[in-house]
Amino acid sequence: MYSIGIDIGGTNTDIGLVTENGSIIARRNLPTASYTDYHLYVKDIMGQINDMLSGNKLKLGDLSGIGIGAPNGNFYTGCVDYAPNLNMKGLLEFEKEFHKYADIPVVLSNDANAAAYGEYVYGGAKGMKHFIMFTLGTGVGSGIVVDGKLVHGSTGAAGELGHNILIPGGRQCGCGRQGCLEAYASARGIVRTYCELRAESKCQGECQKDWISPSVPDSEVTSLMIGRAANAGEPLALETYRRTADLLGLAMANAVTFSAPEAIFLMGGPTKVGEPLLKPLRESFDKYMLNIYKGKCRIMMSQLKDNEVAILGSAALIHLRK
Amino acid sequence: MYSIGIDIGGTNTDIGLVTENGSIIARRNLPTASYTDYHLYVKDIMGQINDMLSGNKLKLGDLSGIGIGAPNGNFYTGCVDYAPNLNMKGLLEFEKEFHKYADIPVVLSNDANAAAYGEYVYGGAKGMKHFIMFTLGTGVGSGIVVDGKLVHGSTGAAGELGHNILIPGGRQCGCGRQGCLEAYASARGIVRTYCELRAESKCQGECQKDWISPSVPDSEVTSLMIGRAANAGEPLALETYRRTADLLGLAMANAVTFSAPEAIFLMGGPTKVGEPLLKPLRESFDKYMLNIYKGKCRIMMSQLKDNEVAILGSAALIHLRK
Numbered sequence: 001m002y003s004i005g006i007d008i009g010g011t012n013t014d015i016g017l018v019t020e021n022g023s024i025i026a027r028r029n030l031p032t033a034s035y036t037d038y039h040l041y042v043k044d045i046m047g048q049i050n051d052m053l054s055g056n057k058l059k060l061g062d063l064s065g066i067g068i069g070a071p072n073g074n075f076y077t078g079c080v081d082y083a084p085n086l087n088m089k090g091l092l093e094f095e096k097e098f099h100k101y102a103d104i105p106v107v108l109s110n111d112a113n114a115a116a117y118g119e120y121v122y123g124g125a126k127g128m129k130h131f132i133m134f135t136l137g138t139g140v141g142s143g144i145v146v147d148g149k150l151v152h153g154s155t156g157a158a159g160e161l162g163h164n165i166l167i168p169g170g171r172q173c174g175c176g177r178q179g180c181l182e183a184y185a186s187a188r189g190i191v192r193t194y195c196e197l198r199a200e201s202k203c204q205g206e207c208q209k210d211w212i213s214p215s216v217p218d219s220e221v222t223s224l225m226i227g228r229a230a231n232a233g234e235p236l237a238l239e240t241y242r243r244t245a246d247l248l249g250l251a252m253a254n255a256v257t258f259s260a261p262e263a264i265f266l267m268g269g270p271t272k273v274g275e276p277l278l279k280p281l282r283e284s285f286d287k288y289m290l291n292i293y294k295g296k297c298r299i300m301m302s303q304l305k306d307n308e309v310a311i312l313g314s315a316a317l318i319h320l321r322k
Numbered sequence: 323m324y325s326i327g328i329d330i331g332g333t334n335t336d337i338g339l340v341t342e343n344g345s346i347i348a349r350r351n352l353p354t355a356s357y358t359d360y361h362l363y364v365k366d367i368m369g370q371i372n373d374m375l376s377g378n379k380l381k382l383g384d385l386s387g388i389g390i391g392a393p394n395g396n397f398y399t400g401c402v403d404y405a406p407n408l409n410m411k412g413l414l415e416f417e418k419e420f421h422k423y424a425d426i427p428v429v430l431s432n433d434a435n436a437a438a439y440g441e442y443v444y445g446g447a448k449g450m451k452h453f454i455m456f457t458l459g460t461g462v463g464s465g466i467v468v469d470g471k472l473v474h475g476s477t478g479a480a481g482e483l484g485h486n487i488l489i490p491g492g493r494q495c496g497c498g499r500q501g502c503l504e505a506y507a508s509a510r511g512i513v514r515t516y517c518e519l520r521a522e523s524k525c526q527g528e529c530q531k532d533w534i535s536p537s538v539p540d541s542e543v544t545s546l547m548i549g550r551a552a553n554a555g556e557p558l559a560l561e562t563y564r565r566t567a568d569l570l571g572l573a574m575a576n577a578v579t580f581s582a583p584e585a586i587f588l589m590g591g592p593t594k595v596g597e598p599l600l601k602p603l604r605e606s607f608d609k610y611m612l613n614i615y616k617g618k619c620r621i622m623m624s625q626l627k628d629n630e631v632a633i634l635g636s637a638a639l640i641h642l643r644k
Binding site for chain 1: 450451452466468469471473474475476477478479480481482483485486487488489490497498499568572575576577579580581582583584610612613614615618619
């Protein structure tokens with residue numbers, strides 16, 4: 001059997017045709033932002049799906065289902081409840097809409113949950129009953145697997161560890177509260193830490209290759225630049241990752257007290273910097289870890305490819321069909 | 323069918339014979355502290371069980387199983403791995419030992435997990451798929467139910483939310499780390515907050531009825547006294563509960579980001595004070611709650627009786643038999 005994975009992003013929609021063992025044998029793309037009507041959007045996605053199927057001499061009946069990863073995607077209702085980043089407004093009843101075209105299972109969840117489940121079905125978490133995925137990007141998302149099942153909670157919206165408050169009264173978060181993990185460990189949070197350190201620092205010395213020049217204004221600093229600077233040894237960039245790692249390690253150690261996972265996975269742009277983040281992260285994770293869990297939970301990087309994780313994660317959701 | 327619930331405490335062991343609908347029809351007690359050999363301990367417990375059975379014209383075959391709540395009780399191994407409060411040392415293989423006497427399911431978990439599951443099977447959480455129990459006492463324990471199952475995690479030791487670090491670098495906790503919920507919201511933590519406030523306070527005015535006299539040394543202040551003082555309007559006691567509630571509410575709101583439960587239950591001595599704790603707790607829980615969960619998770623008090631919860635919780639574990 002094959003499955004379809006659809007990743008609904010604010011700008012683009014990735015659609016892939018996936019084999020049982022996780023190979024993407026065809027993929028398409030639609031410009032999400034240009035749609036305001038989800039009926040038309042689903043119709044066009046179905047057009048792409050049918051096109052991929054016929055190109056591979058397959059038909060709808062060869063599909064075990066359609067998995068959809070979407071911001072605020074609700075597993076229980078099959079809808080996107082409210083997605084501030086989409087131009088399609090109101091309640092988007094995706095499951096119902098797809099069923100107009102195909103009588104096969106349609107499973108929705110949010111993108112971080114999809115990433116976690118992709119890791120479980122096709123990636124490094126195969127065979128693990130308990131693990132947690134943290135996705136670092138514009139925000140910080142998470143997906144939690146307990147007893148081999150994604151935790152959706154009573155509302156469908158469980159697994160928002162990016163909004164664990166780590167520093168009561170701390171940095172303002174986009175969610176309206178203060179001190180959330182996301183305010184520190186997202187790409188934006190990392191940039192903010194760097195810029196704060198730079199403002200405090202009196203040193204305006206020579207710039208070495210790959211260091212961030214003091215003449216680059218705060219608004220143009222990116223987490224990619226900070227990562228490059230850290231790997232080139234810039235002290236402020238290294239200190240930025242030490243501080244990021246301290247809080248991320250704390251959040252991870254706190255998460256372990258919840259479900260005692262065998263591993264915590266990381267993925268997303270800000271994790272690509274490597275050792276400048278990972279070395280202090282391992283130290284902080286260990287420092288904050290309750291004794292009884294020490295040495296029992298690994299930190300692992302996602303083993304799915306960057307350009308495949310969204311489609312594979314979405315396709316993996318089919319394994320959760322109700 | 324009937325079941326046996328055994329609660330292993332450091333001082334006493336409570337043993338109860340429980341009907342299917344949660345009535346305790348016979349109960350016994352053994353002095354845990356006087357045992358150094360767990361073989362003898364289990365033998366004596368079995369003696370009490372057989373005695374209760376024959377007193378009710380029942381036999382072993384009428385039991386669906388034996389549930390045991392014990393500090394560090396491990397669900398997967400059926401053992402108590404290491405219990406600092408017991409005089410029986412080493413690995414205590416309870417499941418195996420009970421099986422020498424009775425060929426029926428024996429299920430172990432820790433006491434807070436047992437309390438949570440008791441609430442699920444016999445108490446206020448009946449029918450809830452997702453909830454969390456916080457037990458406040460000498461320490462702060464927790465039990466987490468996700469999709470109707472207790473979360474035991476990869477090690478069997480999941481659900482230690484009392485050791486979520488809320489204040490990095492904060493108050494020393496018995497676990498060796500700093501700033502855990504338990505260091506603030508346990509009976510001892512509450513006493514410590516009160517004594518700190520008293521030391522800071524310059525006011526040594528008249529004592530009203532039920533207020534704590536300044537002549538009572540710190541070492542003799544109990545959380546019960548503080549609760550009485552709070553209900554009599556003593557400002558320092560009220561402030562103590564406001565601060566306790568602030569951190570407990572934060573921990574609870576953070577826990578909601580994990581599993582989106584429909585309720586968080588509270589039990590244990592320090593929760594009995596009532597409104598001086600609960601009013602600021604509801605406020606703090608709401609203040610720290612991520613928008614998408616607001617109004618979707620209730621704070622509830624355990625609906626099991628104080629003197630029954632340990633036995634009923636242990637007996638309830640039978641429903642988790644492997």
